Amino acid sequence: MSPAAPTMDTMLPSTGSALFNIPQLTEDGMKWITYKERILTMIGARGLMHYIDGCTMKPVPYGPDSKMGKMTKPDGTLPMEMEIKDLDKKLNEFLIKDSPVK
Template sequence: MLPGTNSALFNIPKLTDDGLNWITYKERMLTVIGARGLMRYTDGHKVKPIPFVFDTLTKKLKKPDGSEPTESEVEDLDDKIDEYHQKDSLIKQQIFSTISDQLLLHVQRLGSASKIWDEVCKIHEGKTELVQIDFDANSKR
């Protein structure tokens, strides 16, 4: 049985403002996301389901082919949309709970978890190359 979403296993240290712990933070974050089975929400491979269109003339929903969806189809799609938002929000919460308020304010407007994660990565990837090079040089001494 997998641990619950509130498990201490999913707690990771905060990303420092200077990003010096980026390498270990990123590895821990991706491991937690993978353990939850949500990696597709982070890497952008999970696409948000498209809702049916409301036809203002007929006052009914329309499928992409123009036909009217059954009640079961509407419920199934609503469930898929709800599931997408719930899982995307789990990733955002995992990220938001481990970054500074300043960084959160910078990335929150991006919407999806994959866009937010991409931005956090973009901001920190270059910063840690020098730290990694310095660490490697010091460890060889």
């Protein structure tokens, strides 16, 4: 029999791991580096780093047209109902993912 090949553990540590324990910041800032790294680790482990680095932008909501009393696109045209629903869905998805990062 041949010896078993070493296996690599590709699993992320559980959220109970010390890696995910966020130290409380002190007034003198002594734990800032550890705090920062642990926060970034948690955000990255959840696949939300693009909310930190600016790659994900908040969808621009349609604005009200005061003359017609309806929502308008940035180019001034009226959106179709499906476009409004799609934009609402995109805004909700953004806020759901952006909120924990804050």
